[in-house]
Amino acid sequence: GAVVSQHPSRVICKSGTSVKIECRSLDFQATTMFWYRQFPKQSLMLMATSNEGSKATYEQGVEKDKFLINHASLTLSTLTVTSAHPEDSSFYICSAREPGLNTEAFFGQGTRLTVV
Amino acid sequence: QQQVKQSPQSLIVQKGGISIINCAYENTAFDYFPWYQQFPGKGPALLIAIRPDVSEKKEGRFTISFNKSAKQFSLHIMDSQPGDSATYFCAASMRGSNYKLTFGKGTLLTVNP
DSSP states (O other): OOOEEEEOSEEEEOTTOOEEEEEEESSSOOSEEEEEEEOTTSOEEEEEEEETTSOOEEOTTOOTTTEEEEEEETTEEEEEEOSOOGGGOEEEEEEEEOSSSOOOOEEOOOEEEEEO | OOSEEEEOSEEEEETTSOEEEEEEEOOTTOOBEEEEEEOTTSOOEEEEEEOTTOSEEEETTEEEEEETTTTEEEEEESSOOGGGOEEEEEEEBOTTTTTOOEEOOOEEEEEEO
């Protein structure tokens, strides 16, 4: 299957700083990318849907100014956690799908964010 | 409102046994039903998926059974192996929503040697 690369795999940052997570589709062009958050032993919670060249669509309850999403190209989407706090510590996962009728979504390997 | 209900929450199976995980959905507009496998610290990986126009799909040891009238689908893992120990998520999506996935809560499968 197609490959989605997420970077970094782990990051530790201090409270109040911002951290950027990158999601790249390596062998296909992804018009749509999704960002999820996953707490330990829980399911994936969709945060937002990003479409290349347009503003992201955020799920209810997700702070747009807190979680900045940019989908500047067909192969790259970024999630920036701004002014991070310990409660933002979580596992963040992106996924991407190719344009057209192919419904399969390919997931990145996830980023473990720890805010200290 | 949880649109995809998954059970059981955890499952212990002996090596060589059959693992069965069930999901039920509410939204009849869903038209794509994948199952994902996730190992600790990793992103989910697609195992197998089905569309509502077929009642069963088999790939190797993994089979999806789909019951459209009951709005239920299940994953069967035949000849379960210790390497299958992971968390399994069912999901559903539909056209017109960018095919965004709605996930079940997950099943932690442990296969004992």
